[in-house]
Amino acid sequence: MKQNIKSILRGILNSYYNIYIVLFIIFVIGLISHPVFGTTRNLINIMRQISVLLIVAVGQNFVILSHGIDLSVSSIISFISVLVVSLLPVVGIPLSILIGLTAGFIIGAINGFVVTKLKIIPFLVTFCALAIYQGLALYIVQGQMKNIFNPNFLKYFSSYIFGIPIAVFYSLVIFAIGTLVLTRTTFGVKVYAVGGNEEASRLSGINPHLIKILAYAISGLLAATAAIILSSILRIGHARLGLGYELDSIAAVCIGGTLMTGGEGSLIGVLGGALIMGVLKNLFNLHGTSPYVQQVATGIIILIAVLIAKKKS
């Protein structure tokens, strides 16, 4: 029995889950340092913020696992946001969402295609995509923002169920599907294989290019999903809506213990990473920390969290 507890404890300390210890510590600090932090309202607020980040980070995790990186998620969010909101009054909810999600998927697939077939490094490809779709988003709305007037759209994506934002449910479903794909499908096995050792995966019969293209496409699709939810929450289509999500999603994946070189990592870890990011931001806002100081502190805290996560090996 004692042996059991010991091994379980060691298991916790030596796995992705030790970032949950970091999360716990930050959480306790939050409870002690600010009276509002622990209130139901604030916690719900945190959950809603995190849910959008989590959706983007799940996609980012697929790309990073396959030995890539996707810097373009933020501009995909902005682009799909203005695209869907512009189409909404014209074609209605189902079609505008279908177009938005398809566009996200295709944008991601194009990224993957350029990375694999034209053999340009992922950083550069998605860096250029970041600029391209940001520019397209601004061009579509000519720098203006567009309000959403469709009440059903708001109901589907930013209402509350039992007092909990609907976005949280969407993100949990996506998280669950993502976990299922990574741990219970042959596609998941192949993603890890391609990221872990591309040449060996090729010799094993896998088509590494196809797997990578799909990973980027998933990232694009999920960024588009996040765009729809985020637009609904803020009730606007905005060409700068996604700003910062590329770094936040990479940070969440990184803190979550996924190797930046691919082949290793879990979505449980990424969830922890997203939670840490969200709780920290919330705490800073509550304390009225200057946004400039926030950035400095966030950077340092990510470094520390990654360092702790690294200790597991």
Add this chain to the structure above:
Amino acid sequence: MIETGQNNYLEMQSIVKRYAGNAVVDHVDFSVDKGEIHCLVGENGAGKSTLIKILSGIVQPDEGKIIIGGKSVRIDHPNIAHKLGISLIPQELNLLNRLTVGENVFLGVEPKNSFGLINWEEIHRKTEDQIYKNFEIKIDSRTMISDLSVSYRQLIMIARALQWGSKALILDEPTARLSKEEIKRLFEIVRNFREKGGTVIYISHHLEEVQEIGDRVTILRDGKKIVTEKVKNLNLDKIIEYMIGKKKETIVSSAKTMEYDKTGKKKLLEIKGLLNKKVKNIDFDVYEGEIVAIAGVTGSGRSEIARAICGIDVREEGEIRLMGKKVKIRKPDDAIKSGLIYIPEDRKSQGLFLRMPVFKNILLNTKTLENLSKLGFYLLQVFKSTAQKFVELLNISIPSLGVPCDSLSGGNQQKVLLGKWLTMNPTVIMLDEPTRGIDVGAKFEFYEIINRLAKKQNKGIVLISSELPEIIKLADRVLILKKGKIVKTYLKKNLNEAKLLNLITTIEVEDETEH
């Protein structure tokens, strides 16, 4: 033993190097004179490369002394070897391909002008002068390394060593990737260097090269020095005898099975006219239960044959028949789906997924994944129980199925790699250096497994190996490969290790084939 006089340039005394308790270099004395070309020969695993790694500061010896110019020295870093005037010219030339000839030659010793900036004029002028003076070859110092042929790159490596003031060059298999003409030029360069008082340690599998260029030769076997002798006092047979020694009968042929009998057996694999950049017009076949070995020296295209067949490398021409039926193989997946597999020699870079758990590694080929899943979904239970079966079958010792592969020993990793392919029940298995870097016990276990696969399960086996005892022990038929061509085929009964070594290391062999 030969007399070593005042001419002695360097001396290694009683050098010992152990890996995991096994002495790979075992009390070796090795001395080289000034102005001689000293060849170092031995079979794979004899300890040649460890010895020169010690001399060039890449590996530290456990015991022994190195004496240069009468003084005892410690070479614990390649830089120290350079300072002592010893330069290793490795098989894989480590030049900076995106820089020019001059930049490479003067790397780290760039002359500065009065402003403290690099004097490019001087670099290029001196490089061209130096190369012309030493090798009587005119070369534009501003040429990019990537635009040069292998033989020229070798020359630049040597020029760089000279620029660094090297008095001794260690050439490791320098001719492996050179044409006949290029070899001739290399020999001239080496002789030229000797005339100017330089010392050369020359490592080669090609024994006739040793006879052509060597002054003395030192022969290693199983980590021990057997003899140092003037080359002219030894003939080819004598060298081979020293290299192989009188092996215990048990090692060479304990598993000596009956001569393979084709009657009543199906032809599993038939290759006709296989052609690409590395292999030329390869024809061969493999029958049920037969082990066909491909023997040849490094660079002869051993692995490339299998890689071309399995769709890993581009194939320009060639017909592949499996059990009489013509198959189209364009990518590795096609080969796998038709039951033809290649198990690569470099398990870490081409075979395994080191960070992934053992049970996923064992199942990681497209056919097995497909067999064990429905619509892309699988049950963890099914994965684990299938993997467990093969772990037991191959006697892989692991604490649990979930441990990552990089925590396993070399032998166990190799078993995982083999298991990974057995899960799909292949028809023909091509094994590339299946026992490289694993200990003796595991080696013999592997021989049992390979024999069992052929003789009990009627698989066709293609064995690619640089270890001749392994080939002699396992193979029913041996294809002798040279420069990408199969020059001869032998049945097991007509071969022994000495004959095989002679066959693969001498260049010209008349073209005839036994069936």
